Amino acid sequence: MIGVENLSVAIHGTPILRGVSLQIAPGEVFGLVGESGSGKSMTALALMGLLPEGAEAGGEILIDGRDLMRNSEPDWCRVRGNDIGMIFQEPMTALNPVRTIGDQVAETLTIHGAAEPRAALEIARDRLDRVGLSHIGMDAYPHELSGGQRQRVCIAAAIALHPRLLIADEPTTALDVTTQAQILDLLSALVEEEGMGLLLITHDLGVVAGMADRIAVMRQGEIVETGPTAQVMAERNHPYTRALLAASSHVPERAAAQRPDPLLQVEDVRREYPGRREGFRRGPPIVAVDGVSFTLHEGESLGLVGESGCGKSTLTRAILGLDPVQGGDIRLFGRSIVPQMPREMRAGIQVVFQDPYGSFNPRWKVDRIVAEPFHLLDAPPRGSERHDRVAEALTAVHLSPDDMAKYPHEFSGGQRQRIAIARALITRPRIILLDEAVSALDVSVRARILDLLAELQDGFGLSYLFVSHDLTVVRAITDRVMVMQDGRFVETGETEAVFNDPQHEYTRALLAAAPRLDLAS
Amino acid sequence: MLRYLATRALSLGLSLVVASVVIFALIEVIPGDPASYMLGLNATDETLAALRTELGLDGSKFDRYLAWVGGMLTGDFGVSYTYRVPVAELVLDRLWVSLPLAIYALTLSTLIAFPVGILAAANRGGVLDVAIMGGTQLGIAVPNFWFAMLLVLLFAVTLQWFSAGGFAGWDDPLLAIKSLTLPAVALALPQASILARVMRSALIETLEQDYIRTARAKGLSRRQAVLRHALKNALIPVLTIIGLQFSFLLAGAIIIENVFFLPGLGRLIFQGITQRDLVVVESVTMLLVFAVILVTFLVDVAYALVDPRLRRR
Structure with missing residues (x-):
């Protein structure tokens, strides 16, 4: 069980997050929804211990009762990639252009001392096969792959050590609809197989509606509504949730008059x-x-x-x-x-x-x-x-x-x-x-x-x-x-x-x- | 990769042909007849004509160009008007001073610039960064001949660790390196300052890339992210500067060579110009152009080694 208790973050004195609490169970998909600037990504960065300079954080981040907020930087390095993995929005730029993909997936294993270089490459091959890249060589460079394939490489690197939680920050926003559907399917399947929790961060209500077990709606650094997805979508207790849902299926009123010129x-x-x-x-x-x-x-x-x-x-x-x-x-x-x-x-x-x-x-x-x-x-x-x-x-x-x-x-x-x-x-x-x-x-x-x-x-x-x-x-x-x-x-x-x-x-x-x-x- | 190298090599060859034509044409339009300059005002027309024939100054321009290029291809660079020895011999002697000096200075500058630039980038905005940026600013601003004289005053005159000038020859390699040390340091200081700044800014730009964030999310520490992911990506602009600096060091050390009385290429070409020894000027210039173009080619090869995206072109 991974829990965030009363998390608050301020950057140079400006509050960014206020009293954010959430629980993610193993095998659960938790959707975090909100517009840009609502604090979704900041919550993710706090969970990774990667807050920007000048940020002050309060509250607790608990993994099995261990409070990560007390971590020193070397402790955080052991958590990242090991207990918590993360993938980002821009797959096109998320990989190092001058290193092979096999090398970049294997690095997750070697950096944590989980495998010798040779063994790490074998495991990396296995993980790349799992994310659907069995036809791509280990010595391929990122520029040879499409956006969807690169996101798969990022996923392979993030799950290489079977983390307890995978954070996906707008993982499909930059991708086409069919590619998006494939990546979301892959993430769902991995959650089930690995029994890991998935924190799915998106501005797209459609993405979480089809996939998340529970969701939280964020606005101005606060969670305004949270609960099982179907319930939140049906009840829409908070006015902001209602506004968000209305906006995402908004159809402007248009006059039908047309001249055939x-x-x-x-x-x-x-x-x-x-x-x-x-x-x-x-x-x-x-x-x-x-x-x-x-x-x-x-x-x-x-x-x-x-x-x-x-x-x-x-x-x-x-x-x-x-x-x-x-x-x-x-x-x-x-x-x-x-x-x-x-x-x-x-x-x-x-x-x-x-x-x-x-x-x-x-x-x-x-x-x-x-x-x-x-x-x-x-x-x-x-x-x-x-x-x-x-x-x-x-x-x-x-x-x-x-x-x-x-x-x-x-x-x-x-x-x-x-x-x-x-x-x-x-x-x-x-x-x-x-x-x-x-x-x-x-x-x-x-x-x-x-x-x-x-x-x-x-x-x-x-x-x-x-x-x-x-x-x-x-x-x-x-x-x-x-x-x-x-x-x-x-x-x-x-x-x-x-x-x-x-x-x-x-x-x-x-x-x-x-x-x-x-x-x- | 092969296609990339082939196109680079082709451009190298074409550059050389163009450079040779330009150099030959420039030397042709320079006023002054080397033969009359050498023989003085009282020379008779017959002796002048005889000397011209001896120097190969008669004949059509095209023939002379071909003869010059053909000679260079077979290692015959002509005979110096003033020294009366083959230019190849002269150049080879000087090259044994200038080339080691350039490599020495470049090695020093790289060895200083890399760690300094990396330190500054890693501590961006910090005290160390500000100090390094100030220091490199000073390093660029101080004229290297003045710095060279300071070095001489301190290490040669006061401490007497090094000789104040001259070159000991390569019979004793240690002694040769010792006599090149002060000039190399004087040359390396501004180069290292420039290179460190380039390294810093290239690295800072790379550190803001998304893949650094990915690396950190995998559990790499800041230091590991810099060394494993940022450094290689920051190398492209740094390699460009290193290439330019090497070319400059090979030919641009005239002043430093004069301060330390070193018999290098810079001094040779300087003497050639003042004494209208056009054969020397022509050949040394061509040689330097060749060196610069070759270094550019090597830098291009290095790009391809660093960046896989260039290999597939």
Whole structure:
């Protein structure tokens, strides 16, 4: 039995966790749910004795009556990887790029003196087989593996010594839905086989609903509600739990009015990348987008779903006129989109990306960020007109015109996404391309941004091309949807029809893999 | 790996060809005729012409370029106008001073910089870090010839542990190393300061990576995480600097060689320039270019050894 009693953490005097208590039994999956900044990850780091510098912790962390809070650093080193293992959100960067995977799994054993190097490698092989990597060599390097495979390596390293507790901090957030489902299945199976406890930390209620025995909902460093999963999901005693559940299945109200004028026409588009170098020649080109056609009408919201590598980003880049197409034609207002197209054409189609912070120059103030697309116009507004236009765009996304004088770091993630939307609106485009635009946001922030997008669509008559791997969001905001696999559309149709009665097996597989709230039992 | 090496080797070869053309062209456009310089103002036209023929200064430029390159490929670097001995011989003598000096200084600088840089990174923001950063700042700021003179004053004049200058020759290796010690220390100080700072910042960046957190979650102590996971990843920028420093040390030690009266390559090329001994200048420059390009190639090979992602290219 692993217990946390009245855990509190403060960093430089600022309280981060307040009186957190939880119990995890062997063989139990305990879900810790909350939005970013709620203290989920800090709880995990406290359990690992890996709190950041300047943190002061109080309370007790008990393993079989032993209080880990009294541990010295060498004691903690014996606990980590041995009694408690941990895996993290970003499998792409969680492994050392210059060491083989076998070596990194075996290290857990050698560092604790559990096996001689040779024996450790044999055990590592066995653990890698167990997590489903029997076809991958021990001498493979992380860059040769996919994200899902790397997460499996991390799991193998974390369970190599059969820990009592495995902490999984957003283990599948960075992965595609089908990969996510496989990793969650693996974790469930391991919990059963090993009889270990699993602390599953996630912002995604769907993930814990299908998997956790008990859950705790965290908010502002406190657990506001805890209990058996089915009970919490059914009773929703705390208002925050209710708000969280409502936000995660939020569907914005949208007007259905559409005019059948085609704005963007994509006809039989083909995108290729040069093939692998083979000596002095190149192999056959790699086809990323293969004969794709669709039309985006005025006032319409069109979804494009698919997993990483399916070609949706490549298609997106071609639609924005960033890369040339190798076949077919993309027409905006009847004119072909090519990288050499005139600037004012670009003003008609704007884009919002997943990570607004990465697309802002941190040294620019908001007014300069928002006004930047003006350079696409032949006669950009100046002086007070420019100021008014920026103020108008900020007001449209429910920010204050006073925010113009601030820098991006002064805003929260949701506010930054609003700035990105304001920037996209500034040239008064007809089409906005939303590339995973809400994927990095918490559920409640996401719900508000979706509402905003619906409102702007009604107000400005915008058309959206909504690119996402998140099926719930696509279902909530789009009229029609296109499912992409290996560079082709395998299914297209009215969103509700496709979701309710998928025709293609890939669509069915995607829907089956997606975490669902109603699975709590 | 083989393809990576092949492309690096190809780029090495091409760089050499381009460098040889540039050096040859530069020497050609420098004003002044070596023959008239050597014979003085009173030389007759006949003697000048005779000397030109002897020096191989007549004939078309293209022929002379080919002859120069062909000669170098067979180890014939021409004959020095002023010394009247084969350049190869001159260079070889000097190389026995400059190469050991460069290796000596680089070894010292690496031996100092690695532990110092690692210590600073591991104690980031602490007293030790601040002290090390201050010290290295000083090491970069102090001119090495002035530091060299201080070394001479202290260790040669006052303590009399080392001689103040000159080179003892390799007949007695211990004595040779001893006479190279003070110059090597003077050269190593600024290099070590730069390298330690690069090591520190590369390591700090690596320590913030996710895989360090993974390593700590497996039960590695901070120290083990630094040594087993961070160090190798931090090596790429450090190797780049080491490569640049070696090239610099081989040719850039002119001032230090002068302070310590060392018969090195730097002094040879300096004399060659002042005396219009173009054959020497041309050949030594080419040799240095070759050394720099070769070191760059070796650094590229070292990258591939450190980083598996480069091997598959």
